[in-house]
Amino acid sequence: MASGTPLPKNVLVFGATGVIGKYIIQELYNARSSFGKIGFFTSKSTAETKAGDVNGWKAKGVEVIVGDVNSEDDVNKAYKGYDVVISALGRNAIAAQIPLIKLAESAPSIKYFYPSEYGTDIEYGPASATEKPHQFKLQVRKYIRENTKKLKFTYLVTGPYSDMFFSPAGKDERIGSFNITEKKATLLGTGNEKISFTTMRDVGRLLVAALETPTTSHERTLKVNSFTTTGKEALAEFEKQTGAKWEVSYTPLDALKKVEKEAWEKDSPHKTSATLRRIWLEGGTLYNVRSNGEIGFEGKEETLEGHVREIIAKHDGV
Template identity: 50%
Template sequence: MGESKENLLIFGATGYIGAYILREILKNKDSFGRIAIITSPGTAENKSEQLQNLKSEGVEVFVGDVTNPTDVLNAFKVISTVGRNVLAEQINWIQLAESIPSVTRFFPSEYGTDIDYNPQSVHEIPHQLKIKVRAALKATSSLNYTYVVTGPYADGQMLAYLSALAESARVIGTYDVKAKSATLIEDGKGKISFTTPKECSVGKLVVKALLYPEASNKRALKVNSFTTTPADIVAEFEKQTGDKWTVTYTSLAQLKELEAAAWENKAPLAPIYTLRRIWAEGGTLYVKRDNSLIDAEDNMETLADAVRDAIITQRSGTQATDTRKLA
C-alpha cells in the first residue's frame, strides 16, 4: 500500500452508484487527502441539502459543467461513476487529466459487465462507449488507471437485477415481491457474479482498489460480493417472504429475439435486454475473482443480504426513477 495520501475528485457522486462509493470513501477519509466532487448547477439546486451534508463531512463541492475543461482543472485523481448518458465525455476528461501533472490515476465508469470477457464482447452494442474509453486510457503515457468490474447489481432499484419490472418487460427477467412471482432465463441454474451497491460493497471495492495501487494498476479488477443462480435467488425470496413464488421461464432464444427487436425499434430498454442476455450466458462468471488482490475477501454482502434489501426497497416503493446508471 502507498503511504502518501492522495486527493480525489469524483464525477457522478450524487447518482445511484456514485453516492454509495462516496459514502464508503468518507468512511475511509483518513486514508486520503482532499475529497472533492464536481456537480452540475441543476444538481446543486435540486440536491442542495445532500450537498450541504457532504460539505459538513469535509467534501469540497465544485459546481460546474463537466464538459468544460476549466471546471475540472483542480482534479488530482479522478474517479468516474457517471451513467451511460455521459460515458463518452470521459474521453475528454482523460485527455485533460493527462495534461495536468498532479493527476495520477483515473477510475472510469466501468462498474458492471466486463466488456473484455470474450472475443464476442467487443461486438456488444452497450460496450462500445466503454471500449472507446479504455482505448483512450491505454493511449495515455502518464496516467495509471483501474477498471472496477462488478457484474450486475444485486439490488431492488428499478432495472437492477432484483427489481420488479413492468409487465411489458418482465419476460427478460424479474423478481416481484408484491406478486410473489419471478421470471428466469432458461432453467435459472446458470451462475452469475453479483455485487451489491447498498451497504457499500461497490464502495468498499473501489476504496480497496485505491488503497492497493500496485495490485490494481492498469488492469481490470473482476470483483464481486457473491456468485449464485437465479433459481437460488428465488429460493431465498421464498425463504424470506415465507411464501411459495410462481416462476415462469424465458428461453435464451426468445430473449435474443426480443433483444434484436428492441434494438431495431430503438427501445430505451434495449441495453438492458442485451445485458440480461449476457448475464444469462455466463458473461460475468470468472474462474477466480480478484477480491484477494486488494484485501477484499472478507465482510462482503451475501445473497441473503441482497434479497433482504430488495424486499425492503420494493415494499417501500422507493425504486429509482432515473435508471441511466443501472445499465
C-alpha cells in the same frame, strides 16, 4: 502495496449523485480516515435539483465543486489539489470521460484515474468487441492505450448490480424480474445458470479497497463481485424470507435473444438491459479467478442471504 508507491490521498469524484456514484461517495466518506480530502464535481443544475444531497455532503466536509464538465477551465481548476479521479458517470455520458482523461494526463497533481467501468466485463472474450452496450467503454480504453503515459488506470469490473436485478423489471418482465409486492418472478434461461453479482454498496467498498491497494501498472483490471448464484437459488431465498410461494415464469435464452433483437429494432428503453442480461445468462460474468483477494476484500463481501434481507427491508420500509 508496491514499495515506493504512494497511496492515493485526495479523491475527486465525477457523477457522485448518480445511480452508483452515491454509493461510491458514501463509502469514500465512511473510509475518510484513509484520505486527506474527498470532493466531487457537479453541474449547476444538479446542485440545484439535488440541493438536499449536495448540501448534506458539504455539511459533512466533502468539497463540492460546481462547474461545467465540458469546460476545460472548470475541470482544470477542479483537479488542483487532487491526486486521484473517480468517474461514476452514467452510461449515456461514458464518452465524456475522454476529455476528462486528456486533461488529467496533463494535470500536475493527478496520478490515478478510475474510469466508469462498473458493470459487465467489456473485454471478456472475442465477442465482446461487437456488443452494442460496450462501445463507449471500449472507446475510452482505446483512447487510454493510445494517448496516455503518465496516469495509472484501474478498471473496476463488477458485473451486474444485484440491487437492480432482484427488482421489478418495469414494463417488460421478459428480461427478468423479482417482484416482492406481487410475489412473482420471471427467471432467465432455465433458472440454473450461474451469474456473479455485486451489490451497489459493495461497489463502493471494493473501490475503496482498490484505492488502498494502489498499482504501479499503467492499466489494472480488477474483476470483482459479491456472490455467485442462480435464478432458482435467489428465488428460493426470497421465498424463504418472505414466507410465501412465488409465482414463477421463465424466459429461455432463445426467447431472450428475440426480445433483445426486437428491443433494438424498436429502440426500446430496455434494449441495453436485454443485451446485458443475455450476456450474463451466457456466462459473461464468470471468471476463473476474481480479484477480491488482490485488494484485501476476500471474505468481506455481502452475501445473497444478507442482500435479500436488505431488499425486503427496504420494500417494507423498515
